[in-house]
Every structure is written in C-alpha cells, then in structure tokens.
Amino acid sequence: MACNDSDLEVVDLGTIPLIALNVTVRKKLGLYLNPKTAVAADWTGVAEAMDFTYLEIKNYESSKSPTKSLLGDWQARCKDATVGRLLSILKEVEREDIVQDLRPLIDEDVRKYCENLKKKAEPPLQVPEVDSCFPRTLERVGITLEDDPEGAPELFDAFICYCQSDIEFVHEIIRELEQTDYKLKLCVFDRDVLPGSCVWTITSELIEKRCKRMVVVISDEYLDSDACDFQTKFALSLCPGAQTKRLIPVKYKSMAKPFPSILRFLTICDYTRPCTQSWFWTRLAKVLSAP
Secondary structure, eight states: OGGGSSOGGGOOGGGSBGGGSOHHHHHHHHHHHSSOOSSSOOHHHHHHHTTOOHHHHHHHTTSSSHHHHHHHHHHHHOTTOBHHHHHHHHHHTTOHHHHHHHHHHHHHHHHHHHHHHHHHHSOOOOOTTSOTTOOOOGGGSSOBTTOOTTSOOOOEEEEEEOOGGGHHHHHHHHHHHTSSTTOOOEEOHHHHBOSSSOHHHHHHHIIIIIEEEEEEEEOTTGGGOHHHHHHHHHHHHTSGGGTTOOEEEEEOSOOSSOOOGGGTTSOOEESSOGGGGGGHHHHHHHHHHOO
16 A cells, blocks of 8 residues: 555555544534535535435534534445545535645644554564464453353354343344344343443454444434444444445334434334334344355
8 A cells, every 4th residue: 555655745545544534634624614604615515525315414414513424424334435535525615725724634644544554564573472373452352251261252143233222122132033043143232241341442343353243223212322323333334335234224113313324325124114024033134144
C-alpha cells in the first residue's frame, strides 16, 4: 500500500478508509456542514452524493450532528468509503473551502493511520519462552463460560445483539435455536461472557473472531442503546456491502420509531407478520447454519 512510503504526497487517499479520520476532523466537518445555509451546500448535499435515499436523509435531521451520523453510517455500509472519496464528494458539492481548511488536519490523521499500519505489519519481538501458537493476549483468554485458557477459544454460530428490555425474546431465540434439532450455539452476552473484562474489547473479539454471524434484535429500545449501536456498526464494518451475510436483522414487535437506516439495505427476518411467522425460525436457523 502507498502508506509504506514516508512521503505523504504519494499516498493514494482513495486507499485510506474513512476510519483514519479522528474525532477532531469529524467535529470540524460538522461545524461546516450541519448549519443549513442558502449560499453553500450542507450535509444533505453530501448525503445525496453518498447515495443515501430521501427517507434516510430525512431521518438524519433529528440527529444532534447529522454529519457525524452520516459519516459513521457511510463508513459502515460502503466499501468505497475512503478519505479520497470524501474529498471528491466535498469538491463535487462545491465545498472546496472545507477541503482547503481541513486538509492539514486530514493529512495528519492519514499520516498517523499509515504509521500505525506500518507498526502492525512489523513482526513482533519474540523470545524462546513465548509459544507463537497462542497469540491471544490475557484480556482475550478465558472470556466465556466454556473458554479453555490453555486451548482453543470457544466459538459460536452467532452473536445476539440485544438490549435488556428485549431479553424475553432472546430467551425465545435460545429455546428455538439451541434447544431444538437446530442445535445452534449462540453467544448471549449476559449468559456466556465472564465478568471483569473490558466490554468493548471482549465484544469486538467475540463478533470478529468467535462468532460466524450476528443476529440484531431490533426494537425502539435498541435504537437508544449505545452498546447495540457499537456492536451493529462494528459488525457492518467487517462485511462492507453485506457480502458475507454476516449480520441478520430481526424485528419481533411493532415499532413506534423508524427502522434504523443503517440496516435498511439488509434482508430482515420479520416476526411481526402473521402470514410468514411459521417460517421465521426455519429461515433464521438456515442462515445461521450456513458455512
């Protein structure tokens, strides 16, 4: 990758994912784009250039910072969400003033991102006493009930993303998928994860390395959960464009709030439709059983 070169001018910003941009740059982008003005394009013009639909854009209006929400969702759902593409979009909507003002900060973020990539690519120092067969750090060992600290980590068919108010339906998922002929192995955080570890570290470890897929239980309460928001966006970042069917949205009751826009491009498993309810568990089990 061009990041290996120390000279920033030769870095192809089209290869640098949007995750390289830190909080400071994202906040400043919001200061420029959040206010609606008659003389310059705002965040809505950027959203249209990113191919968000009219309804999706209308939903962002209720956000405290539409620009921040827009960038987060674009980063999670689009494999072409790069720093270079963002700069191109800003130029397309005639906001070159933003590009000029923020370019030094953006270049600095890209430089730090490239340095971190280079450090990760360097082989770690190894001493004879360390067994290279066990690269897991202590915080990622023995994190679930049946995890063997001396052997292979416990693996699951699916991670269940849910908020506490939906726990009764999670129990139903367990009964239908684990305690029947399907015999799927589910990761339910409150049941399977041992206490005492960093929530974010363990959650990302489970979603990325221990679970083949993630079931997202959608409800009004889910929309207000920071933990569910993190889990969903992290899972989406692992499968841009839903290429691996990694994330399965499940709706089990009617909602007063709009369905989350970040998940609208995924096929949903809907338990609220009486005409298809009898097929619900078979469809869900089938996709979770796939390789």
